Amino acid sequence: MPRRRAERGAGRAALGGLLLAAACAGSATPGVHGPTPVPEQPRVLVPRDSAPGGPTVLPPPIARHPAVPPTLARLRGWMPLSATGVPAFLAAHPAWDGRGVLLGILDSGLDAGVPGFDSTTTGLPKVLDLRDFSTEGRIALAPITPFGDTVVVGGRRLGGFSRVRGIAASGPWYGGAVFERRLGEMPAADANDNGTDSDTLAVVVARASDGWVLFADTDGDGSLADERPVHDYLTARETFGWHRGGEPPPLTMAVNFRAGAGVPELALFFDNSGHGTHVAGIAAARGIGGVAGFDGVAPGAQVLALKIARNDFGGITTTGSVMAALDYAFRFAAERGLPLVLNMSFGVGNEREGAARLDAMLDSALAAHLGVTFVTSAGNDGPGLSTMGFPGSLRRGITVGATQPATFSGVVGGPGRPAGDVLLFFSSRGGELAKPDVIAPGVAYSTVPRWNMGDELKLGTSMSSPHVAGLAALLVSGLAQERREVRGEDVRRALAAGARPFAGETVLDEGAGEPDAEAAWRILRAPAPAVTFDVESLERPGTSAAFRIAPPASDTVVRFRLTRRGGTGQPVELTLMSDVPWLTAPARLRVDGPMATVALVQHPPLDSAGLHVGTVRGVIQGVEGSVVRLVSSVVIPVAARPAPVRVVARLAPGAVKRVVFAADSGRPFRVRMATAAPPQKLIAALHQPGGEPIFGENGIPGGADTMAAVFEVDGRDALRGYYEAVAVAPPTGGITASIAADAAPVTLRLASVRNDSLAATLTGVGDSLAPGRFNIGLIGGENGFELSGEGGADVAAELPLPAWAARMVIDLQLAPEEWERLSDFGFTVLDAEGRILGKNPLNYAHGRLTVELPRRTGDGKATLVLSPGFTEPGSRERWTGRITVRLEAGRPVALETAGGDEFRLSRDAAAEFRARVGEPPWPLPPGFAPLALFIAESRGVTWSWELPLGPPWPAR
Numbered sequence: 005m006p007r008r009r010a011e012r013g014a015g016r017a018a019l020g021g022l023l024l025a026a027a028c029a030g031s032a033t034p035g036v037h038g039p040t041p042v043p044e045q046p047r048v049l050v051p052r053d054s055a056p057g058g059p060t061v062l063p064p065p066i067a068r069h070p071a072v073p074p075t076l077a078r079l080r081g082w083m084p085l086s087a088t089g090v091p092a093f094l095a096a097h098p099a100w101d102g103r104g105v106l107l108g109i110l111d112s113g114l115d116a117g118v119p120g121f122d123s124t125t126t127g128l129p130k131v132l133d134l135r136d137f138s139t140e141g142r143i144a145l146a147p148i149t150p151f152g153d154t155v156v157v158g159g160r161r162l163g164g165f166s167r168v169r170g171i172a173a174s175g176p177w178y179g180g181a182v183f184e185r186r187l188g189e190m191p192a193a194d195a196n197d198n199g200t201d202s203d204t205l206a207v208v209v210a211r212a213s214d215g216w217v218l219f220a221d222t223d224g225d226g227s228l229a230d231e232r233p234v235h236d237y238l239t240a241r242e243t244f245g246w247h248r249g250g251e252p253p254p255l256t257m258a259v260n261f262r263a264g265a266g267v268p269e270l271a272l273f274f275d276n277s278g279h280g281t282h283v284a285g286i287a288a289a290r291g292i293g294g295v296a297g298f299d300g301v302a303p304g305a306q307v308l309a310l311k312i313a314r315n316d317f318g319g320i321t322t323t324g325s326v327m328a329a330l331d332y333a334f335r336f337a338a339e340r341g342l343p344l345v346l347n348m349s350f351g352v353g354n355e356r357e358g359a360a361r362l363d364a365m366l367d368s369a370l371a372a373h374l375g376v377t378f379v380t381s382a383g384n385d386g387p388g389l390s391t392m393g394f395p396g397s398l399r400r401g402i403t404v405g406a407t408q409p410a411t412f413s414g415v416v417g418g419p420g421r422p423a424g425d426v427l428l429f430f431s432s433r434g435g436e437l438a439k440p441d442v443i444a445p446g447v448a449y450s451t452v453p454r455w456n457m458g459d460e461l462k463l464g465t466s467m468s469s470p471h472v473a474g475l476a477a478l479l480v481s482g483l484a485q486e487r488r489e490v491r492g493e494d495v496r497r498a499l500a501a502g503a504r505p506f507a508g509e510t511v512l513d514e515g516a517g518e519p520d521a522e523a524a525w526r527i528l529r530a531p532a533p534a535v536t537f538d539v540e541s542l543e544r545p546g547t548s549a550a551f552r553i554a555p556p557a558s559d560t561v562v563r564f565r566l567t568r569r570g571g572t573g574q575p576v577e578l579t580l581m582s583d584v585p586w587l588t589a590p591a592r593l594r595v596d597g598p599m600a601t602v603a604l605v606q607h608p609p610l611d612s613a614g615l616h617v618g619t620v621r622g623v624i625q626g627v628e629g630s631v632v633r634l635v636s637s638v639v640i641p642v643a644a645r646p647a648p649v650r651v652v653a654r655l656a657p658g659a660v661k662r663v664v665f666a667a668d669s670g671r672p673f674r675v676r677m678a679t680a681a682p683p684q685k686l687i688a689a690l691h692q693p694g695g696e697p698i699f700g701e702n703g704i705p706g707g708a709d710t711m712a713a714v715f716e717v718d719g720r721d722a723l724r725g726y727y728e729a730v731a732v733a734p735p736t737g738g739i740t741a742s743i744a745a746d747a748a749p750v751t752l753r754l755a756s757v758r759n760d761s762l763a764a765t766l767t768g769v770g771d772s773l774a775p776g777r778f779n780i781g782l783i784g785g786e787n788g789f790e791l792s793g794e795g796g797a798d799v800a801a802e803l804p805l806p807a808w809a810a811r812m813v814i815d816l817q818l819a820p821e822e823w824e825r826l827s828d829f830g831f832t833v834l835d836a837e838g839r840i841l842g843k844n845p846l847n848y849a850h851g852r853l854t855v856e857l858p859r860r861t862g863d864g865k866a867t868l869v870l871s872p873g874f875t876e877p878g879s880r881e882r883w884t885g886r887i888t889v890r891l892e893a894g895r896p897v898a899l900e901t902a903g904g905d906e907f908r909l910s911r912d913a914a915a916e917f918r919a920r921v922g923e924p925p926w927p928l929p930p931g932f933a934p935l936a937l938f939i940a941e942s943r944g945v946t947w948s949w950e951l952p953l954g955p956p957w958p959a960r
Contacts, residue, residue: 066191075293093478103485112275119294129306158206186316390436404468404471406445408463581620582620620635644666749940817885
């Protein structure tokens with residue numbers, strides 16, 4: 005899903021013969037004031053174009069080719085339907101292929117012009133509506149006056165206006181423009197396929213006898229004479245697109261009209277991400293790439309595509325877009341008498357599991373529409389524990405993790421002999437949540453817009469979620485045709501109860517396992533439980549699982565509350581069964597009222613470092629599958645305080661080894677993961693306390709010896725708490741993995757001596773003598789300031805770009821309680837021409853954007869754009885973000901320390917180093933303090949602190 009992964013890449017620069025980590029970021033400089041925010045506006049006004057209208061001579065046509073021909077992809081099984089038993093199910097029930105079901109796709113859009121979305125298996129239109137809730141396609145219209153057969157719109161002169169008069173003889177007529185640069189990055193922004201993103205594309209709107217219509221010069225000949233009117237998609241299922249003569253458009257567009265106060269309101273619907281088109285293809289395409297029989301999971305289903313995300317700044321949902329789209333889907337399906345399955349392959353990370361407003365609003369909406377099945381992706385923040393994002397943390401939907409089918413071994417994950425299906429390493433895991441519900445293939449070859457050709461093979465939980473949504477459509481199709489009641493909870497329970505667990509995985513990794521369509525259908529036809537319970541761990545309100553790290557031996561009781569959906573009902577007796585000996589439960593639990601509390605007793609092996617997971621299943625006699633699932637997890641760290649860590653483990657294909665260790669705030673540390681032999685490879689990941697992936701590169705490859713994966717965490721980023729290092733074996737073979745973690749043997753404290761000098765004190769904290777060298781260098785400048793806004797309007801601030809700066813690192817910090825009210829938050833830097841220099845929408849309340857700056861001959865400016873998306877439609881809530889901007893030079897400058905650079909420190913011994921800062925070697929912009937890098941080298945390992953030299957002096 006477009007859940008944002010941590011950025012990749014961390015540079016190095018030379019300083020005094022040492023490697024200087026161009027490291028991560030953290031707190032801003034206190035007392036330094038930032039620029040005055042640009043006044044709020046609904047959208048940042050990206051410049052329209054930088055050229056009169058694109059090239060006067062078209063470049064050669066762009067050669068677009070699929071990653072592999074779709075016929076070959078079909079033969080290879082790259083739409084992995086067999087993993088969940090779809091071919092066998094359809095062979096047994098050919099008419100239950102999704103027909104009669106409406107599949108709603110809440111995503112980045114859908115390109116209805118690509119093969120796969122023409123019709124269903126019964127010849128009905130595949131796509132019933134395309135509707136924009138993101139506001140990205142909104143076009144401002146103004147009255148226009150033609151002069152004879154010519155009209156000027158958006159600075160563009162168009163002939164052939166008699167074509168418009170033939171439809172609407174006397175007006176009124178309106179004009180508007182699409183500015184390519186506002187569509188985001190190339191190649192998606194090149195809407196007319198002429199090799200640039202600088203065009204202004206004019207549209208004309210008029211009222212015909214059957215409603216509002218749009219005209220556009222789609223072939224670029226400067227005339228409307230040969231153009232056809234385009235109606236609202238719901239009215240006529242018409243599309244259009246700008247293109248070269250004789251070629252299909254790279255980006256297919258649909259039209260949405262809404263009546264305003266005497267003036268039509270126009271929005272264009274398109275997919276300038278490619279994500280939504282790919283997702284929809286997995287769920288329901290028929291004839292991918294024009295190949296008969298190359299289908300998605302439910303080719304008989306009809307599709308309702310709802311655009312909830314603006315893709316210009318990174319695929320971010322906008323204020324109220326999710327709930328508005330959901331309401332539209334409910335009404336659309338009800339008006340047509342169609343059962344509804346919804347897929348949302350979108351989401352962000354949880355700061356507090358169970359606290360997100362989006363979860364609560366979705367649960368409330370689904371409680372009022374019990375016949376709707378809602379499916380969503382778990383997220384791509386694994387393999388660390390407690391990484392489930394929202395809305396994957398909702399209660400009334402189906403949350404899906406991702407697998408890598410064996411057919412992709414050697415395509416995704418490296419070459420080698422194919423092994424069995426495995427869990428995709430980055431699939432988000434549970435911890436404080438008893439999630440995911442199920443897993444499904446997270447790799448697929450599917451439909452993409454023409455501009456995105458070559459990227460048909462995508463992977464992520466975004467791909468596993470529509471697979472399960474398609475499975476749900478098959479089951480609902482069968483229920484509807486048998487005229488049986490459809491309830492979303494019954495579909496969820498059947499998919500989970502009929503799932504196949506993966507060997508070696510826990511319920512936190514896979515939920516119930518991978519569904520099988522026929523097994524789920526068998527359970528759906530069996531008696532259903534008379535009651536459904538919501539489960540809450542009483543340790544942390546809102547969570548659905550017990551989760552402890554390093555509990556004391558006396559902590560042996562975990563309590564859960566079971567709340568009956570719908571309130572009171574007949575008494576129910578549950579039989580409780582534990583799957584591990586260290587977790588025990590009462591044999592029976594009788595629930596007479598609306599809720600009940602149950603206490604479990606646990607005695608996990610506290611002397612065995614690692615993850616211990618136990619599940620108590622509650623069943624009702626005569627009902628297949630669990631009615632409740634009570635999950636308790638205990639993590640035993642390898643060390644309760646910072647200390648050297650050395651772990652070696654043998655891993656089966658696709659298996660993981662988790663090592664949890666303690667760290668101190670402000671104390672750098674290093675984690676190294678390696679294999680035992682050169683042919684072996686692994687994937688290495690590191691997670692912060694609470695589960696969030698570390699800043700910078702994560703999920704990196706590693707090998708033996710010098711090819712090991714190494715994480716170096718700078719002192720400004722190090723947090724107090726328990727980190728989780730995870731080594732993952734490839735799906736193609738087992739490995740022996742080693743994991744080593746070492747904290748810096750010294751701590752650092754800074755103090756000012758004079759206005760232009762500093763004193764740095766190192767204190768030994770290791771258990772043995774720490775000899776080494778200490779170096780100080782200036783690497784740039786840093787500024788900190790706040791930006792705030794109200795509601796979903798973009799907020800922008802001007803940033804300096806001095807000629808000497810080679811890289812810009814920006815940290816954005818929101819309060820966790822503010823994060824819970826949002827569905828997304830865009831984080832983008834634009835150059836002076838409005839092109840994107842870098843974007844990294846927040847996935848948690850604290851995010852980082854690193855921009856490698858292009859070479860410049862002089863000083864310049866950039867624009868930082870923050871784009872909040874609140875959950876509540878029409879929200880005017882306020883927010884405040886703390887911004888830290890670091891400008892880093894291409895070459896650092898070493899500072900000489902008085903008395904040399906050597907130290908030999910035992911525990912609690914200290915050494916002071918003094919250095920004169922003087923004038924920075926680069927002219928710093930106003931408000932910026934010098935930025936220094938402090939490096940301690942000991943026994944061949946370097947430890948770094950990247951800190952600003954501005955008052956008050958920070959202590960680390």
